[in-house]
Each structure stands twice: as structure tokens, then as C-alpha cells.
Amino acid sequence: MMDHYRAVLAANDRGGYTVPTHGLYPFQWNWDSAFVAMGFATFDIDRALTELERLVEGQWDDGMIPHIIFHQPADSYFPGPDVWRTGHRIPTSGITQPPVFGYALAFVAARAGTAQEERIGRLYRAAIANLRWWRRARDPEALGLVAVLHNWETGRDNSPEWDRPFARVPETTDTPIRRRDTSHVDAAMRPTDADYRRYIHLVDAYARVGWDPARMWAVAPFKVADIGINAILSASAEALIELAERHSGGGDAAWLKETSTAAFPWSERAQCFVSLDLIDGQPLEVATSAGFLPLLTGSPTNAQADRLARHVETCLERGLLPVPSTLPGQPGYEPKRYWRGPVWAVVNWMIARGFVRHGRPDIARRLDATLAQAIDRIGPCEYFDPETGEGLGGGAFSWTAAIRLLLAEAAEAASIAS
Numbered sequence: 001m002m003d004h005y006r007a008v009l010a011a012n013d014r015g016g017y018t019v020p021t022h023g024l025y026p027f028q029w030n031w032d033s034a035f036v037a038m039g040f041a042t043f044d045i046d047r048a049l050t051e052l053e054r055l056v057e058g059q060w061d062d063g064m065i066p067h068i069i070f071h072q073p074a075d076s077y078f079p080g081p082d083v084w085r086t087g088h089r090i091p092t093s094g095i096t097q098p099p100v101f102g103y104a105l106a107f108v109a110a111r112a113g114t115a116q117e118e119r120i121g122r123l124y125r126a127a128i129a130n131l132r133w134w135r136r137a138r139d140p141e142a143l144g145l146v147a148v149l150h151n152w153e154t155g156r157d158n159s160p161e162w163d164r165p166f167a168r169v170p171e172t173t174d175t176p177i178r179r180r181d182t183s184h185v186d187a188a189m190r191p192t193d194a195d196y197r198r199y200i201h202l203v204d205a206y207a208r209v210g211w212d213p214a215r216m217w218a219v220a221p222f223k224v225a226d227i228g229i230n231a232i233l234s235a236s237a238e239a240l241i242e243l244a245e246r247h248s249g250g251g252d253a254a255w256l257k258e259t260s261t262a263a264f265p266w267s268e269r270a271q272c273f274v275s276l277d278l279i280d281g282q283p284l285e286v287a288t289s290a291g292f293l294p295l296l297t298g299s300p301t302n303a304q305a306d307r308l309a310r311h312v313e314t315c316l317e318r319g320l321l322p323v324p325s326t327l328p329g330q331p332g333y334e335p336k337r338y339w340r341g342p343v344w345a346v347v348n349w350m351i352a353r354g355f356v357r358h359g360r361p362d363i364a365r366r367l368d369a370t371l372a373q374a375i376d377r378i379g380p381c382e383y384f385d386p387e388t389g390e391g392l393g394g395g396a397f398s399w400t401a402a403i404r405l406l407l408a409e410a411a412e413a414a415s416i417a418s
């Protein structure tokens with residue numbers, strides 16, 4: 001059966017990099033590729049490293065890794081390079097995405113042995129430059145949490161967390177909007193037209209200041225410390241500490257340790273970790289699957305991990321597929337609309353790894369098993385309705401296939417251990 005999931009990766013391979021899915025997403029996406037590299041690492045280390053190498057071909061001189069690398073032209077996606085106008089030597093977008101790259105590199109490197117040291121060394125330096133960019137460009141006021149300036153950077157574009165801060169963004173655009181996503185996927189499963197006007201307003205605003213980080217920071221009408229990104233950044237920093245011993249003579253290790261410890265905002269109302277609106281300083285108190293991701297780090301207390309485990313148990317008791325991207329009952333929950341409710345395999349996989357870290361392998365096993373069953377039943381679609389288990393969004397999705405390969409490997413390791 002795993003051959004089927006490997007075949008999905010092969011079909012989406014465009015020459016050393018993997019598109020998320022045919023048509024809807026015809027380029028290389030940043031965090032998609034990090035998960036895909038880990039999936040490849042279950043059977044082909046060389047190809048896993050190539051995926052990461054093709055991604056950093058698009059890295060900017062200041063360390064930023066763009067969210068899209070436009071390796072080849074394609075007209076099935078909007079907004080393309082003509083809208084981004086970044087002027088980079090390889091056409092890229094001008095914003096980034098969750099920094100899973102460092103975590104994925106450490107994951108691949110742990111299986112690579114010493115034969116690939118040079119390649120890993122180069123990727124390690126790219127990962128460090130990227131983490132330093134996050135700290136410098138996106139926490140210039142040294143708050144201890146990094147910020148995003150566009151919802152697309154969070155990867156969770158239309159999560160209800162962003163409803164309040166995003167309402168400040170005007171709907172006016174210089175660029176005509178020619179959505180292509182709704183010709184591939186039912187519009188009811190995608191962000192709205194008003195969302196798109198605001199997404200493109202932000203792109204226009206940052207293009208106007210030449211994608212310069214300090215000027216973007218100064219003009220940004222949207223500035224949030226996303227809990228997902230901050231947790232992933234810490235997890236990547238921690239994962240890279242071992243490589244630092246080998247590739248920087250240990251010189252980066254202290255900085256990585258410091259970067260891997262952060263105090264994440266917790267909401268009693270939502271009973272989970274939450275994002276912060278940096279324009280009004282207020283927490284965005286919505287319980288989302290990203291609010292579980294601090295489990296990847298050492299930060300949560302036992303009591304917090306218990307509360308998060310309780311959310312998973314409640315979903316299972318109610319016959320819901322855990323963990324909905326927005327928990328049912330939260331304002332803005334919609335079970336079929338992109339990040340307002342559907343379950344995403346990559347987030348579940350990270351949450352389960354987090355529960356293992358926090359001494360709850362039973363919860364992790366249940367998360368892994370329900371997700372594996374959902375994928376096997378429907379196929380590796382983009383996301384799942386938590387209420388019906390229906391497959392939604394794009395089909396034959398690379399990162400969902402990659403996660404299924406990782407789940408199979410984890411299940412095999414557990415059965416050998418037991």
C-alpha cells in the first residue's frame with residue numbers, strides 16, 4: 001500500500017522538487033517541501049536532501065526562505081511572479097512560511113549517516129541563516145516572539161484567529177484579482193473573494209516598499225505573532241543543536257538553545273496556546289490546532305499538556321476526526337472551509353510528535369491511527385472534514401502522502417518495539 005503514496009510523490013516530482021499537487025499548486029512551496037523531504041527520508045535519503053536543496057535555491061541573501069519558488073512558469077495559479085515583483089534571481093514570492101525546514105533537515109540528517117556531510121553542512125548553514133533572519137527581520141523589537149506580516153506566511157491563511165486583525169486590511173488592490181484556485185477546488189472549501197482582496201492588498205503594499213524587511217515592518221497593517229510559527233521555530237532551533245556540534249564546531253549551539261526556549265501565550269478561555277495581535281497587543285483567543293504545536297517544545301507544563309490531551313479525547317468521544325484546524329464551537333468554525341475547521345495531516349503529525357515528547361504516547365497513537373485510517377479510506381487529499389471524514393480541497397497531495405509514509409514507519413517501529 002505504501003507504494004501508492006510513494007507514487008503520489010513521484011507523480012508530483014518536477015525534477016528534484018515536488019509540487020504540492022498538480023494544477024492548484026504548480027510550484028515549490030516552502031513548508032510543503034519540508035514535510036515531503038521527511039516523507040522521502042523513509043525510503044530515499046538522496047531525494048530527501050535534493051528536495052531541501054531545491055528549496056534553498058530560492059533563499060534570499062538575507063536568509064529568508066520564500067513561501068513559493070517559481071522554478072518554471074505555470075498559469076494555473078494566482079498570484080504568479082508578475083504580481084510578487086520581487087526581482088529575485090530565481091522568481092519567488094516575497095514572504096515566507098512556517099520554518100519546518102530546520103526540523104526536517106535534522107530529521108533527514110539523523111538518517112543520512114556520514115556520507116552526506118557536505119550536503120548537510122550546506123543545508124545546515126541555510127537553516128541557521130533562515131532562523132537568524134526570523135529573529136532579526138521579524139522580531140526587531142525583541143519581544144521574544146516572531147511576527148508574520150501576511151496570513152499566507154502562517155500557512156493557515158483563513159483561520160478565524162486572523163479575522164479580527166485581518167479586518168484592518170483594506171480590500172483595495174492595485175493588482176486585478178484573477179483567482180485560479182476556485183477553478184480547481186469548490187469555492188466553499190476555499191477562502192472568500194474578500195479574503196483574496198485583502199491578501200493582494202498586502203502583496204501590493206509590500207511590493208511598493210521593495211520587499212525590504214524594515215520598511216515592510218513599518219507599513220504592515222497586519223502583524224501577528226502566530227503560535228504555529230513560533231512553536232515550529234523553537235522546535236527547529238532545538239532540532240538543529242546536534243548538527244551545530246558537527247557543522248559550526250558548536251559555535252551556534254548556545255544561540256540555538258536560547259532560540260528554542262520561548263514563553264508562549266496561553267488562553268484559559270480557549271484552553272490552549274494562542275497567537276497575539278501585535279498591533280493592539282491582544283491575544284487572539286481561538287482554539288486552533290496550531291495552539292497545540294508548543295508541545296513540540298519543552299515549554300508546556302504538565303497541566304497544559306493535559307488540557308490539550310483533553311481536547312483530543314473530547315473530539316474522539318464525539319466521533320470527530322481529531323484535530324480540527326479550528327475546534328468545533330469556536331467562533332468562525334466551518335468544517336469544510338480550508339483552515340476554519342478541516343483536519344490537516346501535517347499539523348496532526350506534529351501534534352502527535354509533541355504528545356510523545358510530553359509523555360502521552362497513547363494520545364499520539366490514537367491521533368496517528370485515526371489519521372492513517374482517514375487517509376487510507378479517502379486517499380491523500382489536501383484536508384478532511386472533521387465531522388464526516390470527507391476528503392476536501394486538492395487531491396493526490398504530496399504532504400499528505402509524505403505523512404502517510406511517516407505514519408507507516410512509526411507504526412512499524414512501534415510494533416517492533418512491542
Ligand code: DGY
Nearest residue numbers: 067078152155157181
Ligand atoms: C494559496 O495560494 O492557497 C496558498 O495558501 C498561499 O500560499
